[in-house]
Amino acid sequence: MLERLELEAFLTLSEELHFGRTAERLHVTTARISQTIKKLERQIGTPLFERTSRHVRLTEAGQRLHDDLRPAYDQIEAGVEKAANAARGVREVLRVGFLGAAAGQLMVQAAQLFDRRHPGWRAQPRETQIVDGLRRLRAGDVDLLVVSLPHNEPDMVTGPVLFSEGRVLGVSARHPLARRDVVSLEDLAAVKMLQVAEAFPDYWRADRTPDHTPAGDRIEAGPQFETLQEALALIGAGEGAFVMGAQVSRFYARPGVVYLPLSDAPPLEWAPTWLVTNTTPQIEAFNQAAQDVAARVYLAIRR
Structure with missing residues (x-):
């Protein structure tokens, strides 16, 4: 029988694929999530996640368990939510x-x-x-x-x-471009462009992660990422750059990351x-x- 934290930790980690964000969502420590998952894996008798320094992924056994548990958990949560909404007079x-x-x-x-x-x-x-x-x-x-x-x-x-918002290029503070006040789309040829991992269709990726500048210069592809926090970590480590909305300057200030306005890019x-x-x-x-x-x-x- 799974305890509630084991169930929630497993399903949330399956969604986030990140121990820190899972801990934040469940309001516990990262160590508690790690211990809970290890306990669950010992109980089941097989690893449920593959862990590396860069990624967390479900194993085949973990994916099967997720596919079996998720529908039942969602049904229970939906039933509780409906009951609570009914008590508050909420119909929809x-x-x-x-x-x-x-x-x-x-x-x-x-x-x-x-x-x-x-x-x-x-x-x-x-x-x-x-x-x-x-x-x-x-x-x-x-x-x-x-x-x-x-x-x-x-x-x-x-x-x-x-x-709408202007576009900025997020680069490592150690990159030569970081000394500039503004950059252009042609300057993208001087960086590796981080890639969104299997997120959006080709037309969106061509807009946000082009492989050539408007003048035709090649833009080198950098590592893939799955979340904004991963992208910022990669940028800060000098692994690449990414074009984002200007809101990041206000909401996502990070040591080691500089946001440079793109002078000739259309707004997002x-x-x-x-x-x-x-x-x-x-x-x-x-x-x-x-x-x-x-x-x-x-x-x-x-x-």
């Missing part, structure tokens, strides 16, 4: 996914406005990672997701732009998306709340 819950601090703040404020405007409905913001946002939307884990454009998925609707735009088959009055109402909040606060983000 809309799960809104986001990536990054700026989108997170917008979703929280939009959720508050949505809840005030529509008694009986409730919006629940949920953070996603770069590699799993679209997957979670298609799986029904979130009903709506705020994404950075371009976004062109046939099974999804793209809503109006909520906010963020918009909601949802499945074509899931266009509901709740989503339309939430989008209106998000637009109203964005018009007041998030119309543009600048350095």
Whole structure:
């Protein structure tokens, strides 16, 4: 019989593939998560995760256990949530996914406005990672997701732009470019460009991780990453660079990482998306709340 912490630690680590973030989500120490997983592996009799200095991955046995446990756990959690919502008079819950601090703040404020405007409905913001946002939307884990454009998925609707921000290049403070005040797209040929691991379609990757500059100079591909924190760690270690929205200068200051404005890059735009088959009055109402909040606060983000 699995204890609650063992179950939650295993399923959360399966999702995050990072001991530190798993500990943060469960409000325990990293050491506690490590001990719990080791105890579970001894109990089952086989490793559930492959651990290296760079990655954490499910083993074949771990993947089978995850696939068996996840549906039952989600059903239990959904039942508890429905009961709690019923007790509070909430009839409908809309799960809104986001990536990054700026989108997170917008979703929280939009959720508050949505809840005030529509008694009986409730919006629940949920953070996603770069590699799993679209997957979670298609799986029904979130009903709506705020994404950075371009976004062109046939099974999804793209809503109006909520906010835009300038692009910056994150580089190691030890890189020669770090002494500059501003860079151009041609300067990308002087760095290795970090790659998002199996996250988005080719058209998005071409926009965010190009392999040539506008003049045709080759841009070298760097290591892959799965989360923003991994990207920042790689940048700080001098393993590569990455183009991000200007919000990182405000929300993700890191020792050893310098953010340089890109003088000739178009702004990044963020918009909601949802499945074509899931266009509901709740989503339309939430989008209106998000637009109203964005018009007041998030119309543009600048350095």
